[in-house]
Amino acid sequence: MTEPLLRVEDLRLYFRTSQGPVQAVDGVHLEVGRGRTLVVVGESGCGKSSLARAILRLLPRNVHTYSGRIWLDGVDLMQLPEEQFRREVRWRRISFVPQAAQNALNPVLRVGDQVAEPLLLHGGAQSPPVARRAVEDALRLVGVPADFIDRYPFELSGGMRQRVALAMALVLRPDLVILDEPTSALDVLTQAGIFNVLKTIKRELGTSFLLITHDIATSSELSDDAAVMYAGQIVELAPAFAFYRAPLHPYARALLQSVATLREDRPLGFIPGRPPSLIRPPAGCRFADRCPARFDRCATEPSLFHTGEGRWVKCWLYAQEAAGE
Amino acid sequence: MSSVLLSVRDLVTWFELRRWGFVHVGWVRAVDGVSFDLRRGEAVAVVGESGCGKSTLAKTILGLVPPTRGEILFDGRPVRGRDLRWYRPQVGYVQQDPYGALPPFMTVQRILEEPLVVNGVRGKAARWHRIRRVLEEVRLVPVEEFLPRYPHQLSGGQQQRLVVARAMILSPKLLVADEPVSMLDASVRVEILHLLRSLQERHTLSVLYITHDLSTIRYFCERVFVMYAGKIVEQATVHELLRSPKHPYTQALLEAIPDPDPENAQRLRKIPPGEPPSLLRPPSGCRFHPRCPAFIPGRCDVEIPPDFDVAPDHRVGCWLYASEPAALASRDP
Numbered sequence: 168m169t170e171p172l173l174r175v176e177d178l179r180l181y182f183r184t185s186q187g188p189v190q191a192v193d194g195v196h197l198e199v200g201r202g203r204t205l206v207v208v209g210e211s212g213c214g215k216s217s218l219a220r221a222i223l224r225l226l227p228r229n230v231h232t233y234s235g236r237i238w239l240d241g242v243d244l245m246q247l248p249e250e251q252f253r254r255e256v257r258w259r260r261i262s263f264v265p266q267a268a269q270n271a272l273n274p275v276l277r278v279g280d281q282v283a284e285p286l287l288l289h290g291g292a293q294s295p296p297v298a299r300r301a302v303e304d305a306l307r308l309v310g311v312p313a314d315f316i317d318r319y320p321f322e323l324s325g326g327m328r329q330r331v332a333l334a335m336a337l338v339l340r341p342d343l344v345i346l347d348e349p350t351s352a353l354d355v356l357t358q359a360g361i362f363n364v365l366k367t368i369k370r371e372l373g374t375s376f377l378l379i380t381h382d383i384a385t386s387s388e389l390s391d392d393a394a395v396m397y398a399g400q401i402v403e404l405a406p407a408f409a410f411y412r413a414p415l416h417p418y419a420r421a422l423l424q425s426v427a428t429l430r431e432d433r434p435l436g437f438i439p440g441r442p443p444s445l446i447r448p449p450a451g452c453r454f455a456d457r458c459p460a461r462f463d464r465c466a467t468e469p470s471l472f473h474t475g476e477g478r479w480v481k482c483w484l485y486a487q488e489a490a491g492e
Numbered sequence: 493m494s495s496v497l498l499s500v501r502d503l504v505t506w507f508e509l510r511r512w513g514f515v516h517v518g519w520v521r522a523v524d525g526v527s528f529d530l531r532r533g534e535a536v537a538v539v540g541e542s543g544c545g546k547s548t549l550a551k552t553i554l555g556l557v558p559p560t561r562g563e564i565l566f567d568g569r570p571v572r573g574r575d576l577r578w579y580r581p582q583v584g585y586v587q588q589d590p591y592g593a594l595p596p597f598m599t600v601q602r603i604l605e606e607p608l609v610v611n612g613v614r615g616k617a618a619r620w621h622r623i624r625r626v627l628e629e630v631r632l633v634p635v636e637e638f639l640p641r642y643p644h645q646l647s648g649g650q651q652q653r654l655v656v657a658r659a660m661i662l663s664p665k666l667l668v669a670d671e672p673v674s675m676l677d678a679s680v681r682v683e684i685l686h687l688l689r690s691l692q693e694r695h696t697l698s699v700l701y702i703t704h705d706l707s708t709i710r711y712f713c714e715r716v717f718v719m720y721a722g723k724i725v726e727q728a729t730v731h732e733l734l735r736s737p738k739h740p741y742t743q744a745l746l747e748a749i750p751d752p753d754p755e756n757a758q759r760l761r762k763i764p765p766g767e768p769p770s771l772l773r774p775p776s777g778c779r780f781h782p783r784c785p786a787f788i789p790g791r792c793d794v795e796i797p798p799d800f801d802v803a804p805d806h807r808v809g810c811w812l813y814a815s816e817p818a819a820l821a822s823r824d825p
Contacts, residue, residue, distance in 0.1 A: 204757075210677040211648075324767050325542075354541035354704060359748035359761045366760060381677060384707065384749075387756045407754040425679045427707040428751040429734065435711060437682040441647050 170241055172375050173199040173222075173261075173343055178235035180214075180221040188231040189445045191217035193399035195235070196471060196479075199343060199392075204369065204376040206386040206407070208422070209396035212442060215379045216266060218396070219345045222377070223263055224252055240342075258285050262341040266348045268332035272320040279316035282306065282334045289339055305334040308372075309364050326357035330364065337368065345377045350385060362388040383426045387411055392477075395419045398442050398453040401471070404479040415480045418454045452482065460484060494568065497698045498530040498553070498666060503562035505545075505552045509772065521771045522548035524722035525562075530666070533696035535689075537709040537730070539745075540719035543768055546702045549719070550670045553700065554585055566666070581611050584659030586688075588671040590651035594643040600632070600654060601639040604661055611662055622661060630657045630687060649680035653687065660691060667692070670702045685712050706749055710734060715805070718742045721769055721779040727799075728806040738808040740764075741780045778811065786812055 180192040191214040199205045209215045220226065222237060224244075237244040244256060262285075265271065273281055282302045286293060293301075303313060309330040320328055329349065336344050349365075350358040366389065368374055380386045386393070390407040395416060403416040414420050424436035440457040443449055449456065455465040464483040472485045505523040510516055522545040530536055540546045551557040553564060555576045564571040571579050587593035594603060604623045613619050624635050630653040632638045643651055652672065659667060669688065673681040689712055692699050701713055709716055710730045718726040718739065726739040737743045744764045750756050764783040769775050775782055781792040791811050800813040 210679060326767065355706070355745060355748045356541065356763050357767075359750075359763050363760045363763070366757070383678060384752045387752045387754055388750050390754065390757055407757065411752050411754045422679060423752060425682045426752055427682070427685075427705070427711060429707045429710075429746065429749050430751055435682040435685075437686070438679040441649075 171198040172201045174238040176236040181231040183229040183231040202373040203391040204389045205392045206378045206390040207394045213396045214399040261343045262336040263345045264336045269328035305338040309334045343375045347379045402481045417458045496529045497532045499565040501563040504560045506560045535699040535713040537701045537713040537716040544719045545722040581662040584664040584667045586669040586672045590655045626657045626661045667699045725809045
């Protein structure tokens with residue numbers, strides 16, 4: 168098997184709070200292949216945004232635990248000192264479009280200058296004309312008209328501003344772009360437009376994406392592989408075709424059941440109860456309390472079982488299959 | 493008793509834009525000539541993108557924004573003027589953001605008691621009885637446990653159920669729900685839609701469900717109005733609209749909505765170019781014509797299309813359907 172672009176092993180990120188450590192990311196394993204997209208779906212509070220920040224080492228002050236291994240092209244990023252990580256990895260190799268990025272642009276800087284900023288900070292000493300050409304390229308790539316380069320963010324619509332944020336993430340041509348809810352505040356047509364852009368970029372530049380979202384229907388727009396996160400842990404990891412057709416983990420199944428669809432006629436389900444607190448999560452399987460299929464073994468924590476064809480499920484129901492291989 | 497509960501005739505809501513507080517700049521035409529009937533016990537969805545005027549339409553119907561022109565009839569009586577005390581208890585409002593819609597320093601009990609006090613329900617016992625009943629209906633049980641809680645002590649789904657309870661406590665005939673589930677997670681969303689549906693059936697409520705999310709409407713509504721740039725461009729039953737959308741805008745909207753399907757990643761979606769127009773200076777003629785793939789020069793950009801009937805209970809504001817036989821006598825009287 169060839170080495171994936173990004174491999175995350177046993178990543179943990181706990182935050183210190185007055186009530187005790189919050190286990191926002193707890194032992195996450197995942198892989199993003201070269202030129203592929205991994206979608207991480209999960210509901211609010213499951214730790215998916217913390218996962219993005221943990222990979223990029225964008226940490227707040229109240230970190231309690233930050234451990235695990237993050238391999239990028241065979242290099243363990245966790246071993247790099249902060250300054251080297253900032254200079255060589257962040258934005259040059261892995262860039263980020265944070266949640267609601269369209270509202271986080273600097274209102275007093277022209278769009279073009281903002282897109283140029285990562286070039287000037289990370290791209291070494293380039294002459295202004297070279298930088299300008301790179302900015303124009305990046306804007307063209309995301310479908311922003313060339314004459315927008317000298318405009319201010321308030322002169323642009325939400326969809327256009329989101330494209331500018333995307334251009335900022337792409338201007339250094341990184342290997343991996345982490346997208347955190349890239350379209351959650353946008354209208355359906357705008358959303359479809361942004362996904363068209365992302366698909367084209369993926370095809371033309373071979374960029375890999377890690378797409379983090381709560382919106383299962385739109386997640387399938389870009390997905391090669393899918394991961395489901397629940398209460399700080401990845402509970403299922405599978406190729407997109409297998410996952411969207413027939414998810415295995417009881418939580419993943421219930422989640423897909425709850426998605427309203429336009430073209431398919433089937434009853435909707437919902438998941439009773441609410442996710443556990445991440446301060447003192449249950450000792451066994453974290454979904455056990457809400458799970459229709461729970462049994463005795465669920466009181467102890469299952470590991471991520473391999474069920475064949477690149478599928479991994481963190482559920483005791485699949486323990487035999489994995490052992491029988 | 494007529495079967496129509498709410499009748500909206502040629503409703504226009506414009507907002508004046510002024511510079512320095514007094515120099516007239518223009519009008520934002522948020523709602524521009526909307527007419528429809530809402531029957532008793534019927535759930536109707538108003539779908540459209542942000543800025544199409546759907547929330548302004550809701551607020552005008554709720555009497556929170558005065559209409560510029562046109563008429564709203566509720567049970568045959570015009571909703572007009574300053575004194576709307578007869579009207580307010582008959583209309584419930586479910587807001588989009590439950591946390592923002594609930595006063596943070598009031599307990600569940602006070603939140604629900606206030607509308608009763610304001611509307612003259614006398615006697616603590618009578619009020620208590622109604623609070624208890626409505627909480628049971630939205631399944632915030634055991635009631636005693638929830639009464640002393642503050643909004644921040646509830647989960648998002650529970651907060652939204654409390655908002656629904658507040659809207660229902662005066663036993664209204666009409667519920668206006670403005671994006672009631674867009675802030676919630678998928679697994680909770682369905683629960684709230686089920687709740688609204690069951691309330692609607694049990695109390696033969698009329699519901700106006702304002703949303704940008706076409707994929708939720710068929711679990712909940714019988715009919716749907718599609719709004720674009722301040723106008724309703726298509727009205728039909730949900731089944732008919734999803735099966736055969738007629739207006740090019742509706743078609744584009746449906747095309748853009750993804751279902752969870754891995755095939756989606758393999759293809760690009762067809763979307764109309766450009767963005768919705770400014771409501772300050774909307775395009776002449778049909779407002780969709782600058783983005784429309786079926787644009788007829790000399791017609792669409794000149795004359796505003798009237799509503800054409802293309803099937804029973806299916807009307808479209810688009811010149812493409814002008815030649816159909818059913819359209820001959822279809823103009824609004």
